Amino acid sequence: MLSMRMLNERYALRVLALVLIAGACSGSSGAPAPESTSTSGVAPVTTSSLVVASTAPASTTTTTAPVDEASEELTDFLITTYEMLADRLVVQADPVIASDPQLGLERMAQFSDEWLSLRAPEEAQQMYLDAISVWTALLSGYENWVSNNADAGDDETFLRLSFNEFQRVLNKFARNLAVVQASQAELSISVLSGRVSDPAAAYTVETLRLDIASTDASNRILAGVGALNSLADQDAVRADLASAVEDFAAFAERWRELDVPPEFVDLNGRIVDGIDTTASLYREMLAVMDTDAAALDVVVGQLQTEGRSAQRLAVDRLRNLADVLRGSSN
Secondary structure, eight states, X not given: OOOHHHHHHHHHHHHHHHHHHIIIIIXXXXXXXXXXXXXXXXXXXXXXSBOOTTSSOBOOOOOOSOXXXXXXXXXXXXXXXXXXXXXXXXXXXXXXXXXXXXXXXXXXXXXXXXXXXXXOOGGGHHHHHHHHHHHHHHHHHHHHHHHHHHHHTTOHHHHHHHHHHHHHHHHHHHHHHHHHHHHHHHHHHHHHGGGTTSHHHHHHXXXXXXXXXXXXXXXXXXXXXXXXXXXXXXXXXXXXXXXXXXXXXXXXXXXXXXXXOGGGHHHHHHHHHHHHHHHHHHHHHHHHTXXXXXXXXXXXXXXXXXXXXXXXXXXXXXXXXXXXXXXXTO
C-alpha cells in the first residue's frame, strides 16, 4: 500500500500535468485533475456532457455561427470571465497560497463569490449556470478535504479515504470544466467570427478551435497520469497515456501552420514550444519511471519548471483573449 506521502507526490504530479496542459494548449484551466479510481483500465474522458452532482447531464450546446451584431453585453461578459480566470491563476501561483490549504480555501471561496456576482446575458446563461455548478462542487469538495485532513492526525486509513474522495471530486471537476471552457470558447468564436477581416480576430478564432479540438487528448493525459500506480491495469494505463501524449504532440504542427499576426508570433511560438516540451517530458517520464529513480526525479524537476512557464503562458493567453474581444466591442 502506498503511503500518503507517496500519494501526495502523485497528486502534485497531477497538478503539474493540468498546469502544463492548460498553459501549452487550452490556456483556461487552473485546477488539478484527479486520481483515477477505476480498476478496469482508463477510458478516454470526453466533454460531450456536464456531470453535476451525479445527476443527468446538463446541456451545454452553443453555436459557433457568426453573429452579425454581437451582443455588447455578451462580449463584456466574456471579457470579464477571461480576466477573472487569469487573475485566479495568478493567485493560485502564489507560493504562500499554494502551501497553505486553509488560505487556498479562502481564496477559492472568494473566487466563487465573485463568479456568483456576475450577470450573464441570455446567450451565456447555460455556460454560466454550468460554471456555477462546477465551481460550487469543487469548493465543497475542497472544503471537506481540508477539514478531513485537519481532523485525521496520523490516521493513514482516514487520510487515504479522504484523499480518494477528493480525487473523485477533482476528476468530475476536470471533465466538467472542460465542457464549460468549450462553451466559453464557442461563445467567443461566435463574437469574433464576424470580424474575419481582422487578423487578430481571425487568428484567435482558429486558436479557440484548436483548444476545443485538443481537449480529448489533454483529458486523456490527465486521466493517464492520475492512474499511474493505481489498481488499474498498468500496461493499459501506460499505453493509453503514451497514445494520448502523441495525439497531444501532434497539435504543435497545427499551431505552426496558423497564419499568425506579428503581435502574436511570440505567444504562438511559446505555445508550440510548450506542447513540444510537455510531450517530450511525458515521453521521458514513461521511459524511466520503472528503471531509473534518479532520472525520474530529474524529469519531475523539469516538469515543475515547465509548469511555472505554462502557468504564465495560460495567464497571457487569457488576457490576450480578453484584449481581442475588447477590440470587437470598439
